[in-house]
Amino acid sequence: MSSPATVGRTDAPPAPPASRPDAAAASGRAGGFGGRRRYHEVDLLRLLAAVGVVGFHFLFRSSTTDPVLADTGFRDPGGVFHYGNIGVPLFFVISGFVILNSAWNRSAVSFLASRVGRLYPAFWTACTLTAVVMAFDPTDRFTVSFTQWATNLSMFSEAYGVDYVDGVYWTLTIELAFYLIMLAFVRIGLTTNRIIGFCLGWLALSMVHAYIPAPDWLQLVLVPSWAPYFVAGMLFSLIARDGWKWKYVLPLGAAYLCCGRWAIHYFNALSDKYDVVYSPIVIAVVVTAIFAVFAAISSGYTLPGAAKVAFLAGLTYPLYLIHENIGFIALDLLHSDMGINRYLVLAAVLLGVGAIAWALHVGVENRFSRPLANLITRTWTRIRGVLRARVPALVG
Template identity: 75%
Template sequence: MGTNYAMSSSTTTSDRIGTDSAPVGDVTGAAVRASGTAAARATGGFGQRRRYHEVDLLRLVAALGVLGFHFLFRASTTDPVFAHTGFHDPGGIFHYGNLGVPLFFVISGFVILNSAWNRTPIRYLSSRIGRLYPAFWTACTFTALIMAFDPTGRFSVSFQQWIQNLSMASEAYGVDYVDGVYWTLTIELAFYLVILAFVRIGITTNRVIALGLGWLAISMFALHHPAPDWLNLILVPAWAPYFVAGMFFALVARDRWRWKYVPPLVVAYGVCGRYAIHYFNAQTDYYHVLFSPWVVAAVITAIFAIFAAIVSGLRVPGAAKVAWLAGLTYPLYLIHENVGFISLDFLHHDLGLNRYLVLGLTIAGVCGIAWALHVLVENRFSRPLAELITRVWLRIRGAVLARVPALSER
């Protein structure tokens, strides 16, 4: 268990409200941005063009919650244990850290819709590939190497498993994840593909509302009538309500509060709460530890309340000064679980070091690796990869249109 953050992924310049990045000097990109700005003005504007540092802080909270869940609860409560840490959910609170996952998905819905608005399909797709895959390929490879030489003997990985995991969709063909947190990335990919189809059709406010309500209806239906596996993989009905909630909050951020946004958000809140309680009831059975439905409902309520406050103008003093740390959340999410388990078990169980020292060293270690991934991989390769994909596509498209002019009329 692990966001996108997916975890959702950290907001880049192209993820800011009302912006659309393109390769420097690209005339088509400039035209898209210009037309996008004009269209936005025609539909009531984008609201405030700014980076939501408060959302970055929420991303940090979600990442720390998931890390605490893994290191202080999950590592030592499974059978067999992933790591002998000496910690067994101190205070009885860290098993709730997994509520960071729904928060990640709400953030993703908020960020990705704004990132996709007024973009062409290829620019949206290339930006997502560039944003996710370089760090993922590196983290997956690093984790596989650590597992291959695991001194604790608790983890193993095959070459074929590693290769198939590089697609980020190994679940689709029944291959175990190299690291358990990757399951959320498959869900993120499903959401990205839905938005890609939406970009192709053309994003408008009313279409977002229609998509959101339709997706919520499918989710509610799936609560009582289990969907086939292929539909679950594509439409992720158990997790879609969180993405939809983020999308509706993105509409409010772009267009301010309007009555037409309130009923969809109320419905999204109800469906999110229902799915959260359903999911954490299953977690109670799995871990044999109570996940109180009252606590779960309170956290979901807090997520909605905080987002409502943020899109209504809430400003957190000093948020901009620490929000840069949100750039570390995606690589930290990717790297922390199995690498952290191996470190915790080896240092505490095998070497006999003090558990608090081991916890501190492990957290510092995975944070250091995350920083290296962010600086050496994300910052260097994400944008160049996105631009390369865009250039290659435009050249291929230009060559095809030159040979088959009739296609340009469609």
């Protein structure tokens, strides 16, 4: 059944054509256009991005800051791990693809509830655990206050000028901004023309921002520095559902150019911060590879056996939340203070944060995400019923 937002609209996306390789799967497994199917290849990309970020933190960033965050004995072995932070832009492309795919034919309340349920239970737990470990940090590298922890629980402490409990949380603020943008779309009605128009406008803002910095409030709300990655993911999501059309291809080409420009800018800033050289050729090749892989996925190509290991992607979010400061403290304590072999320490810490991530996934995400989403939906339904009874014109 179509939502009120798409009934009668000529620009609402049609069902995938039967000739496309993924048409049967999209129709049979997800209920046709507007349904939500699982892309196991995207799950693997999410896992790859998480591994890259963990490698960047443990094998490069930890020992290259001043003062060092953790004396691990590793300083970018092979000269490759400083590229691991490419996982961050990849996360945003994945988010654009997945979130738009999940938003079709959903009410605003359903979309908001699903996002809150997905993000917050694991985040609240990880933030609290990280704060406790930092409060009793035997290496004295990290400190945290009660106010800082409490403010961080909102997930947008940056808006209040409060430092993050863990440095990786900065990307969550950007994700929240994107979710709010998508929530607005869901509320007014998702159509392909509206999405394309917004994507073009968002890319234009991003390029203007590259030369004339936007006000701080606009950067917080519309994240122009990261917009091209979300746009790319959204356009690939449309292509996956509707096939390759010029109205998607041309904006996608613009997004590709913008992603390349902002990726080089981002890694140039990291070059200055960490005093290491990032090759623009490597960055361009990686960005091109990301687009090529998503083009293949959007065209319906599948990776044999992907479903068998894609379940590990369920660990990526809790692993991302939990690994950095707790990992730094453990690495420094075991290697620097206790003198244990660095390879044994690295293996032990990886296993440790992996085990914590698994516990968060199984014990928190699987147990509380859906109930929280259902609670939000039920609460709003009751509130709306009361408002409708008392102020019909207000609710409609």
